[in-house]
Amino acid sequence: MTNFAKPFTQQEAIPQGGIDRAVEILQTGRLHRYNLAEGETSEASLLEQEYAQYQGADYCLACTSGGYAIALALRICGVKPGDQVLANAYTLAPVPGAIHNVGASPVLIEIDDNYHIDCDDLEAKAVASGAKVLLLSHMRGHIADMDRIVSICDAHGITLVEDCAHTMGATWRGIKSGNFGKVAAFSTQTYKHMNSGEGGLLTTNDAELAARAVVSSGSYMLYGRHGAIPAEDVFQKVRLEQPNYSGRMDHLRAAILRAQLPNLDQNIARWNSLYDRLYARFDAMDGVTIPKRKQHEAYVGSSIQFRADGLSRDAIPDFLARCAKRGVELKWFGEDEPKAFTSRYDSWHYIKDIPHLPKTLEVLSKTIDMRVPLTFDSQDCDVIADIIADEMQQT
Ligand SMILES: *Cc1c(COP(=O)(O)O)cnc(C)c1O
Numbered sequence: 001m002t003n004f005a006k007p008f009t010q011q012e013a014i015p016q017g018g019i020d021r022a023v024e025i026l027q028t029g030r031l032h033r034y035n036l037a038e039g040e041t042s043e044a045s046l047l048e049q050e051y052a053q054y055q056g057a058d059y060c061l062a063c064t065s066g067g068y069a070i071a072l073a074l075r076i077c078g079v080k081p082g083d084q085v086l087a088n089a090y091t092l093a094p095v096p097g098a099i100h101n102v103g104a105s106p107v108l109i110e111i112d113d114n115y116h117i118d119c120d121d122l123e124a125k126a127v128a129s130g131a132k133v134l135l136l137s138h139m140r141g142h143i144a145d146m147d148r149i150v151s152i153c154d155a156h157g158i159t160l161v162e163d164c165a166h167t168m169g170a171t172w173r174g175i176k177s178g179n180f181g182k183v184a185a186f187s188t189q190t191y192k193h194m195n196s197g198e199g200g201l202l203t204t205n206d207a208e209l210a211a212r213a214v215v216s217s218g219s220y221m222l223y224g225r226h227g228a229i230p231a232e233d234v235f236q237k238v239r240l241e242q243p244n245y246s247g248r249m250d251h252l253r254a255a256i257l258r259a260q261l262p263n264l265d266q267n268i269a270r271w272n273s274l275y276d277r278l279y280a281r282f283d284a285m286d287g288v289t290i291p292k293r294k295q296h297e298a299y300v301g302s303s304i305q306f307r308a309d310g311l312s313r314d315a316i317p318d319f320l321a322r323c324a325k326r327g328v329e330l331k332w333f334g335e336d337e338p339k340a341f342t343s344r345y346d347s348w349h350y351i352k353d354i355p356h357l358p359k360t361l362e363v364l365s366k367t368i369d370m371r372v373p374l375t376f377d378s379q380d381c382d383v384i385a386d387i388i389a390d391e392m393q394q395t
Contacts, residue, residue, distance in 0.1 A: 001390075004327035004383050010375045011195050018259025022252055031250045033062075034222045043254035045227030048201075050261055052228035056176055057184070057203035059210030060228040062249035062257075063217050066165045066187025067094035069200035070135065071101040072245065073161045073183040076212040077133055079104050084131040086158070088117040089345040089360045090333070091137035095163055096348045099135065105352055107131050108345055110359045114291040115305060115367075116144035118359065119152060126156045137163040138170070138177055140305055140369065143297045146172045146180050153181075161185070168193040169268045171298040178203055183213075188253070191341075191371070193267070193300060194260045196253035207234045215239050218246035267374060268300050274372050274381055275301020281385035282306045287392055305333075307366045311395055316366065319395040326387045334365040342369065 014022075025031060025043065033044035044062050052060035063069050079085060081103025087095060089108040099106045107129045110118040117136060126134075134153060136144070153160045160181030164170075167177035168186050178184030183206070186192075188199035204210050207230035214223045215238060223235055279301075282290045287310015293299055311319055313334065320330050331342045338347045344364060346354055370384075 001326075002383055002386070004380070004387060006327075006376060006380060008329040008371045008373060009191075010373055011190060012374050014195070014256050015259040015263065018256045021255040021259065025251050025255055031252055033248050033250055033254070034220070034225055036225070042225055042227065043251040043258060044249050045225060047249070047254040047258050047261075048227035048229075050258060051201055052203060054261060054264070055178060055184075055203050057179065058205045058228070059203065059207070059213075059230060061202045061210070061213045061217055061226070062254055063200045063202060064247040064249060065094075065198050066163075066185055066189060066192070066200040067098050067101075068247045069185035069187070069202040070095065070098035070161070070163055072213055072216060072247070073185050073202055074098060074102045074104065074133065074135065075216065075245075076209045077159045077161060077182060079133055083133070084129050086122065086126060086129070086131045086134040088137055088139065089357050090115060090364065091139045091163070091345075092165075092341060093338075093343050093348065094165075095135065095137050096345070096351060100350060106135075108351075108355055108357060108360075110357050111363055112359070113363060114144075114294070115139060115142040115363070117149070119145065119148050121359075122149070123152050123156075126152065126158060132157060133159045133161060134181075135161045135163060136181070137165070138167040140303055141166040141170060141299045141301070142291075142305075143167060143170060143172045143177060143294070143299065145294070145296075146175075150180055165189075165192055166302065167300065169264050170300045173296045174298075182206060183209060188257055193302060194257050194264060196256045199249055199253050199257065207231075208238060211235045211238045212242050215242035216245050218244045218248050220244070270374055271301045271372060272299070274374075274376055274378065275299075275304055277378050277381040278304050278370075278372065278385060281381065282388070285385075285389050285392065286310055301372055303372055304370050306368055307363070308368055308392070309366055310392060311366070313365055315395050316368075319391055320368075322391045322394070323388060326391070328384050328387050329370070330388075331369040333367040333369055334361075 289307040
């Protein structure tokens with residue numbers, strides 16, 4: 001019986017152009033984004049310009065991490081200590097962490113069978129809590145009905161902040177994820193769609209919020225060296241009001257990312273060809289439920305989720321262990337104890353009054369997650385699917 005031998009955490013190499021540029025930067029010793037020789041252009045600023053253009057946003061800030069970008073987005077949108085922030089309950093730990101980081105607390109919203117935020121629950125809790133910000137995490141790349149979400153936000157005066165850690169490059173009705181809300185946050189951490197080890201990007205079309213974000217990212221009074229910013233008069237208005245929460249990106253990471261951005265759309269197509277192959281195989285398996293993607297959604301299949309409905313919940317640990325033994329690394333979002341990157345909302349004990357969300361718990365109870373690295377090929381997908389089908393039957 002075949003086993004699978006490739007690691008699920010292996011990324012592709014950085015494109016050679018990025019490696020060469022990184023070495024040049026190391027040789028200059030000028031790594032800090034504001035440390036420029038006469039006439040030198042800033043890698044960080046160029047990245048901001050290029051990413052703003054890719055995203056179709058007016059302004060962009062490069063910073064230290066996706067979680068940092070989310071917290072900063074909440075701050076510039078006016079979230080204050082003691083405030084409540086609406087957030088889908090199915091997400092990863094940096095999201096409630098960013099809410100906690102600004103002193104706020106989440107109002108957790110149920111999800112539906114498609115891993116989307118439950119819009120009825122959103123509307124009910126928006127009214128009941130009076131919360132004025134929704135932090136929407138496009139978790140695992142599943143984009144909810146954005147028309148409905150935007151209309152709920154409009155109707156209740158809610159500011160939408162999008163966490164696009166899993167949707168960089170994805171669209172809904174042809175509009176890029178991140179362009180529906182007031183501010184969007186992206187991650188360039190190793191396991192996302194571009195890889196600088198750690199890193200984040202924030203985009204917005206709001207000039208004043210952009211200026212506030214830049215100053216708060218730790219620009220001292222050197223904000224003029226940024227690449228995708230509003231005019232000086234906007235900075236004059238806010239520059240003394242914004243605390244410096246140091247979180248700048250450096251030239252080295254920016255250079256590594258600039259080399260990857262031109263390949264992003266092509267990589268998305270590669271991800272989706274792997275994803276679509278896995279999807280077809282999983283969809284055909286007995287005992288597996290895999291939600292249909294909505295037709296308005298152009299996703300990025302950098303990970304795949306399915307529900308092991310053919311197994312009892314008690315049988316899942318054994319199934320996972322047997323897949324792991326054969327080299328197939330699966331994560332289980334229904335596990336009581338958080339493991340690796342997965343955690344269920346009820347394990348975030350710092351949240352006051354953790355709600356009981358029966359629908360979310362039910363959906364997650366058998367939800368299995370698998371990373372789809374670009375170092376896999378379509379044959380690998382078949383081997384993986386064969387192993388999963390086989391072990392599913394044996395369990
Ligand atoms: C990775 C991730 C983040 C945060 O990104 P970091 O760069 O690791 O801080 C936020 N939200 C989700 C859903 C993520 O997966």
